[in-house]
Amino acid sequence: MSSGNDSILDAFLYETNTLLEQLDSLVLAAEQQDSFSQDDINTIFRIMHTIKGSSAMMEYNSLMTIAHRAEDLFSIIRDKTMDVVPENLRPELFDLLFQAIDFFRGELEHIENEQPLTENIDILLGKINRLIDEIRTGGQPADAAAPAAPAAPSNSSAPAGFPYGLQIFFDEGCGMENLRAYMLLNTIHEFCSDSDMTYEPQGVESDPATADQIAESGFMLHFRTQADRDNAIQAVTGSGVVRTYQAIDETAPAPQPEQAAPAPSAPAPAPEAAAAPQQPAAVSEPAAAPKKAAPAPQKTAAPTTHHKESLISVNLNKLDALAAVVGEIVITESMVTASPDLKGLKLDAFTKSARQLRKLTDELQDVSMSLRMVPVSGTFQKMNRIVRDMCKKLGKQAHLTLIGEETEVDKTIVDSIGDPIMHIVRNSMDHGIEESPEARVAAGKDPVGEIVLSARHTGSEVIIEIKDDGQGVNYDAVLNKAIRNGLAQPDVEYSHKDILNFLMAPGFSTNTEVTEFSGRGVGMDVVKKNVEEVGGTVSITSEPGQGMTTTLKIPLTMAIMDGMEVSVGGSIFTIPIHNIRQSFKITPEDLIQDASGGELFRCMGSFYPVIRMRDLYHMNSGCTDIQDGILIWLDAGDLSYCLFVDNLLGEQKVVVKPLPAYLNRFNIKASGIAGCTILGDGNISIILDVANLYSAAR
Structure with a gap:
């Protein structure tokens, strides 16, 4: 793959991951309120619109199709407000969005690992279609919409209520006619809603077989009003791959085809690409989208839009190279000022210059290190989703409290501690928090458990603590399991500290059966290993009946x-x-x-x-x-x-x-x-x- 394509792929991955993080936080917050605000709805619509367009441009059909239907879902909600979603369907709406987020992330992981994308998306697509139907029927159960069969040839009569037709033919041999038709639809949807138009053949976004039908018979659009069709014609003439088009009225004879306005032969990118969020600095900006006849609806900006002119994304490899050069400068400066050739010499001017050089070198070190420092908030926020999902699957009640999210650590270290923190939070949910609110009330606690994730600086290192108010460690159970595993001797007296250290032994687990979250003996030993690899340490304290605290001490930087x-x-x-x-x-x-x-x-x-x-x-x-x-x-x-x-x-x-x-x-x-x-x-x-x-x- 060429470096240009690599840059486009990097931009796509960066953009989509950023959008998914924003979407995850937004849905988590909305679920607490059991509703989306109008700003939330507009933001989700925009995110799905962007993912749909950029996925179409990259020819990732599975992502494009799911994003398209999710966009359709929020188009309905956006037009009619959140009131259109009955109370009984809202939990399903939140769950479905989380499933879509997980699907997108899984597909992005496939792309990063150069693995094939998921081909069978029928289950998730069916859930979205079914929810759309149920919302349209006011909460009544409805069967998932079946894939539409190919429509009749474009010279058939217009659907009732859509008398203004527009038949479009793309350049011969351009290929991927179905995706080009889909991208053209995206442009037209900027000023014409789904309810005011229809098209054939259906399924252009997911069915490659429609490409041949469009190449042979053209792509047919039907509009309710002549004004919408006129606006669509202006959008069509701005496309670079439309060969001819003709307006067809149901009651008028078909006119002669008109030649599309001259345009560059290269296909224009999806309109969404032009509206993408901030991208890595090394990536070229996509070409601007064609101009529309009617102004696009104003879109709600992402929360960080006001920073886009003051922030820049830099490849981490470049920062590594900068740190290496700065390190060499520091070493060279020390070698020059401490040279044996200078012993016994009184060089006032040299000494003064050396002091100034040391001052500037120290400042250069601080600046180069600060470029690599990022807040732990991104890693911390992801734990909200872990707690939420486990509460639902385990039937427990708990919430996560975050403290010190603004604490900054080296980017490499932040990436390395994500998995350890996730393991500890999962352990707190699975082993720590009591099975039921009644059990907590009986123990004199609040019925809803709490997990506190905190971070703070202590000079040269950062302290991360994961604390829960659950049932704590059963020292006898841990010791007995350690004896059975050969980690401890039955006739030796162990302190609580020694017993807690058994939890970080490879393959150690107190669960008697394997579950989705634990019991495989993979957990705290992985935490210990990963933290030590970045020069940190792990310690555990616990009080039976009161909870457990796991403390990670991590260096701010390893350079x-x-x-x-x-x-x-x-x-x-x-x-x-x-x-x-x-x-x-x-x-x-x-x-x-x-x-x-x-x-x-x-x-x-x-x-x-x-x-x-x-x-x-x-x-x-x-x-x-x-x-x-x-x-x-x-x-x-x-x-x-x-x-x-x-x-x-x-x-x-x-x-x-x-x-x-x-x-x-x-x-x-x-x-x-x-x-x-x-x-x-x-x-x-x-x-x-x-x-x-x-x-x-x-």
Whole structure:
């Protein structure tokens, strides 16, 4: 596929995904009110209209057909207001829209993965048709509309009430005549509603067989009024693929065909493409739609329309490249200012310029990092849909409360934490929230459960908490399951913290049967793995009968971080600043031995294991006497321990560099090594993974 087509496809995917996110939030909010406002109805109509047109342009027939019928549905509601939908049909309307959203998202996923689109859409199409019929009959059950049979040839008599005909022939050999007819209909629908016109053959949007019929007999339109037909003629003359057309009145002899106005031979894009929302900056804008004789109905703008001139979408790969260049600048600047050639020289002008360069470099780092920062609101809002669907399927009552949606995190990290948060929210709904409102009332709680999803900054990291007020963890059940799985010993006493850690073991599940949401042993272990891959940690707390809280600690960015440089022998290591609590100079009397011979340091009434870097990595040099070195107290999630090193060299902002791929076969990450950075003098410093470092030492 050419780069031009790739750009068009990227624009289509970006636009449609954006519209679906907007639609999902809109329908969720409307369901709470059990009604759509007139603005909501106009917005949904516009969204379906846009998806229909852009899908037709991309020749994605399944998306086009569903969007077309959904547009027809909201055309009825738009013309007659929400009052036309009986109370008993409103839950079905909301459910149907959610099904349509899921269908669109599934099809987009197929497109992204280069998989074939769904061909059989009869079930969803039938549901939409049936709902349209029931709304038209005032809520009475009606059979789903059957696909219309091909209409009679275009020279047949006009339908009753539609005396003004217009027969259209497209350029010979242009191909896809049915889609061209459908796109022409979209143009005419801008000023003429479905009730004021009809056409044949029917089914042009979904039946490719109609292309041959249109090529042979033309595409026939019938209008109630001559004014509508005259406006349609002006729209037809603006199309680039219409060869001839002729106006046919039911009571008048058929006139001679007229030649369509000259137009470029290339097919014009769907009108919706010209009205598409903001698209990635790298994508060329589609050609403008042909001018209409009558002005199109004013459409309600999306909530973010007023930002479109101040926002720009940039490919993430370009931001990655920018971050890499900035990182190299930071390293080069450090190498220049710390050059050994400058030792002993008093260069006032150079020193002043170096300070200014450092200031500008720091500002450049901040700006490049801020470009990658996005709010977590997009990920958080998606959880509303998870809670809503599970409430319906599990028969539970719960609502989701969002706090700190404006908190910003690196785009790569936001993409990585979506699945972990989804798993935790599903666990809270499935395992946490009680089965019935009566059970909650009996426990002295509000009959409606609550799940709180919050985010906040703490300097160099963001804390995300998922808290529910459900029944909490059954410690005995978890421990018994852990014993049966061989994760725990029956004769060992485990703390609540140890028992909660079993929940994050691979394949662990307390469900006795597999359901749609749980029981397959895939969940919290996936959460732990995904969060650790972006340098974060997971911890769980729970109080029986009161609920459970899962806390994710995530770094704001993985590209540049604040680190503490330490030395062991001739080697230099970097420890993330946010993992350091305190450092000590101690004596041998401050250490005690545990039963296995390990060293412990007592601080603030608690004992913490001591890990000696020299012993851990079997180094030939470095301090061995405890009073000669420095003890650093580290935290990583639930872990807390002390690391013994030779010296603290100072704090420094470092650029994180991944280790070469071939080192992965040595399981470097499990050894407590997260990556490396290049120091100002050109030496390499190993960046320590505080959580895995402790595991490697055990």
